[in-house]
Amino acid sequence: MNICILAALHGSDETLTTRVGDDEADRAAARCAHRIERAISAHGGRLIEATRERTLARFDDANAAIQAAVDALDRIRNLPPLRGRKHPARLGVHVGALSTEMGKPSGEGVVQALRIANQCEAEQALASAQAIARLGSAARHLVASRPVAGLDTSRLDVTVHEIGHGKAEAVRQPLAQRNERLQLRHRNGVVHVEEIRPVVLLGRELGNDIVIGDPRASRQHARIERRHEGFILFDESTNGTYVAVEGQVERLVRQDRLLLTGQGRIGCGFACEEGDEREIVFFDFE
CATH class of the missing domain: 3.30.70.1230 (Nucleotide cyclase, GGDEF domain)
Structure with a gap:
C-alpha cells in the first residue's frame, strides 16, 4: 500500500x-x-x-x-x-x-x-x-x-x-489584514486575542490576563500570541497545557507550542475531562 x-x-x-x-x-x-x-x-x-x-x-x-x-x-x-x-x-x-x-x-x-x-x-x-x-x-x-x-x-x-523555504509570507495574506480574532472564555469573563491585544497570558498569578485558580497551574503558565501564521499557544509550565479541539484527541503541550484551530478547551496543568469546568478556558474564532 x-x-x-x-x-x-x-x-x-x-x-x-x-x-x-x-x-x-x-x-x-x-x-x-x-x-x-x-x-x-x-x-x-x-x-x-x-x-x-x-x-x-x-x-x-x-x-x-x-x-x-x-x-x-x-x-x-x-x-x-x-x-x-x-x-x-x-x-x-x-x-x-x-x-x-x-x-x-x-x-x-x-x-x-x-x-x-x-x-x-x-x-x-x-x-x-x-x-x-x-x-x-x-x-x-x-x-x-x-x-x-x-x-x-x-x-x-x-x-x-x-519545502518550507521562506514558507508562505509572500503568498499568504498576513494575519494582521484579516478580521479574525480568538475568543477565550473563562468563568464569566471573555478575553480576545486580536490586533490591538496580540498576547494574552494565562496562569495562577493575579497579574495574568486569565487567572487560573487550579493549584496544578503554574504562576505563569502559558501565553497565546497572535502571529502571522495564526494563534499560537506557548506552554511555559511545569505540568503542561492540555488542549482539546472539538473532534480531535486531546493533546498535551509541555514546554512547546501549538497552533490553535477550530474550537475547543484548554486545561492549565490538568486534562480537560478531569478538571473543574470553572477553570477550563474555552476558545473559538470570531
Missing part, C-alpha cells in the same frame, strides 16, 4: 562535532529529534521508527506530512545557535510502498524518503514530485514551484522540490 513517509536524519556529523564538541553535538541531535517527533505528533503522523540517528513517520495525508516537515524546521530553527553551524536536521517526504514485516520499516516509500533526506543540507526539507502531486491548497503554498537543481541525481530517481 502506498503511504506518505517522512524521513528525518538528525545524527551529528564530523564538521559539527569538530566545531562544538561531541557532547554538544549529541545534545543538538537529540533536541532536533525531539522537535521532529513533536511536529509529527502535532500533525497526526505516526512514528514507525525513532533512533538516535533517524526518525521515520507515516501520514495518511500528504498535506499533513508537508506541514509537519515545515513545522519541524520552524521548531529547530528556533533552537539556540550552534556557533555558526546549522542544526543537524534533514527531512525527506515521499509517497510509496511501506512494509513493516518483522517490525522493521521498509519498502520503496521508506527507501526513497531516506534517499531524499540524505540529499538535504542541514535544516532543509525536500519532497518528491509524487508527494507534491497529492497536495491540496492547504499545503501547496509551502512547496517551491521549481525542482531543486544540482543534486546528485545518481542517488535519486525522483524529482524533488524544497
Whole structure:
C-alpha cells in the first residue's frame, strides 16, 4: 500500500562535532529529534521508527506530512545557535510502498524518503514530485514551484522540490489584514486575542490576563500570541497545557507550542475531562 513517509536524519556529523564538541553535538541531535517527533505528533503522523540517528513517520495525508516537515524546521530553527553551524536536521517526504514485516520499516516509500533526506543540507526539507502531486491548497503554498537543481541525481530517481523555504509570507495574506480574532472564555469573563491585544497570558498569578485558580497551574503558565501564521499557544509550565479541539484527541503541550484551530478547551496543568469546568478556558474564532 502506498503511504506518505517522512524521513528525518538528525545524527551529528564530523564538521559539527569538530566545531562544538561531541557532547554538544549529541545534545543538538537529540533536541532536533525531539522537535521532529513533536511536529509529527502535532500533525497526526505516526512514528514507525525513532533512533538516535533517524526518525521515520507515516501520514495518511500528504498535506499533513508537508506541514509537519515545515513545522519541524520552524521548531529547530528556533533552537539556540550552534556557533555558526546549522542544526543537524534533514527531512525527506515521499509517497510509496511501506512494509513493516518483522517490525522493521521498509519498502520503496521508506527507501526513497531516506534517499531524499540524505540529499538535504542541514535544516532543509525536500519532497518528491509524487508527494507534491497529492497536495491540496492547504499545503501547496509551502512547496517551491521549481525542482531543486544540482543534486546528485545518481542517488535519486525522483524529482524533488524544497519545502518550507521562506514558507508562505509572500503568498499568504498576513494575519494582521484579516478580521479574525480568538475568543477565550473563562468563568464569566471573555478575553480576545486580536490586533490591538496580540498576547494574552494565562496562569495562577493575579497579574495574568486569565487567572487560573487550579493549584496544578503554574504562576505563569502559558501565553497565546497572535502571529502571522495564526494563534499560537506557548506552554511555559511545569505540568503542561492540555488542549482539546472539538473532534480531535486531546493533546498535551509541555514546554512547546501549538497552533490553535477550530474550537475547543484548554486545561492549565490538568486534562480537560478531569478538571473543574470553572477553570477550563474555552476558545473559538470570531
